[in-house]
Amino acid sequence: MITEIVILAAIAAFLGLRLYSVLGQRSEHEEEPVHRRFDAPDAKGAPSALDRGAAPVREPVTLRGVDNASSENESAIRAIASADQRFDLLAFLEGAKAAYGMILEAFWKGDKETLRELTDDDVYAGFSGAIDARQAAGETLENRLIRIEDATIHSAELDRRTARISVLFVSDIASLTRDKDGNVVAGSLDDAVESRDIWTFSRNVDSRDPNWVLDETDQG
Numbered sequence: 001m002i003t004e005i006v007i008l009a010a011i012a013a014f015l016g017l018r019l020y021s022v023l024g025q026r027s028e029h030e031e032e033p034v035h036r037r038f039d040a041p042d043a044k045g046a047p048s049a050l051d052r053g054a055a056p057v058r059e060p061v062t063l064r065g066v067d068n069a070s071s072e073n074e075s076a077i078r079a080i081a082s083a084d085q086r087f088d089l090l091a092f093l094e095g096a097k098a099a100y101g102m103i104l105e106a107f108w109k110g111d112k113e114t115l116r117e118l119t120d121d122d123v124y125a126g127f128s129g130a131i132d133a134r135q136a137a138g139e140t141l142e143n144r145l146i147r148i149e150d151a152t153i154h155s156a157e158l159d160r161r162t163a164r165i166s167v168l169f170v171s172d173i174a175s176l177t178r179d180k181d182g183n184v185v186a187g188s189l190d191d192a193v194e195s196r197d198i199w200t201f202s203r204n205v206d207s208r209d210p211n212w213v214l215d216e217t218d219q220g
Contacts, residue, residue, distance in 0.1 A: 076156035080163045084205040087163075089153075095212070096167045096201060097151050103214060104173075107131065108141040120202070120215040138180025146172040146192045154198050154220075158205070165212075166200040168220050196220030 081087045099118055106114035110131045115124055134141070154168040173195045175187035200216035203209075 073153065073156050076158055077153070077165075079158040080156065080165070080205065083158060083161070084163065084203075086210060087205075092165065092212075093151055093153070093167070096165075096199070097148050097169075099201070099212070099214065100148065100151070100167075100169050100171075100197075100199065101145050103127075104143070104145055108143045110135065118214060120213050123214050123217060126217075139185070140178050142176040142178065142189065143187075144174045144189060144192075146174055149194075161204055161206050162202055163205050164200055164202045164215070166198050166216075169195075169197045169199065170220070171195050171197070 077089060081089070102114065103118050105111075106118070107127050107130070112124075112128055112131065115127050119127065148169060148171045150168075150170040152168050154166040156163075156165045158164075171194070172192040174189045174192045176184060176189050177186040179185050196219065198218040198220045199214055200218075201212040202215045203212040
């Protein structure tokens with residue numbers, strides 16, 4: 001009888017130790033810090049969630065690059081970003097600068113095909129008419145975009161499903177015009193002049209086409 005009691009006590013003690021061990025390990029495991037997907041990589045350069053192939057985390061829209069940071073413009077930019085999950089403000093500005101250079105070069109060279117792709121009907125008609133008039137007069141342009149000093153958001157709006165963003169470009173442009181005989185009639189490539197242009201780009205936020213088109217030009 002005593003032997004049975006001793007055996008049962010030993011079994012109970014063994015089970016108790018095992019139960020304590022399991023609970024203790026579980027408790028310690030649950031108290032470990034949870035690595036959030038917003039955590040930055042550690043000092044050893046551990047890969048981020050994006051590097052590991054996880055779904056990228058969409059960061060809040062930043063308003064760097066907004067020249068006229070009024071509450072109205074801020075609200076419009078955030079509304080556009082909310083309506084178009086692919087919209088990125090800084091990427092938009094880089095694309096706008098590239099389009100600015102391409103459109104100017106196309107206009108100077110009389111490249112209507114490129115202008116047709118990058119502008120809406122009204123702006124294209126204006127550029128096309130100026131090209132025709134220049135060609136009729138036998139004049140050619142040898143303009144050069146030296147640099148874009150700055151490009152900032154001037155205004156923005158979301159009209160139903162159409163986003164419109166105006167960008168103020170400050171650039172240095174060297175202009176030279178030759179007549180039909182090749183003589184210089186205006187300008188010089190040695191002296192760049194500062195140009196301030198406000199160009200408005202638009203896009204339907206529901207469109208599968210990610211490209212924006214120029215739909216208005218003005219002087220800054």
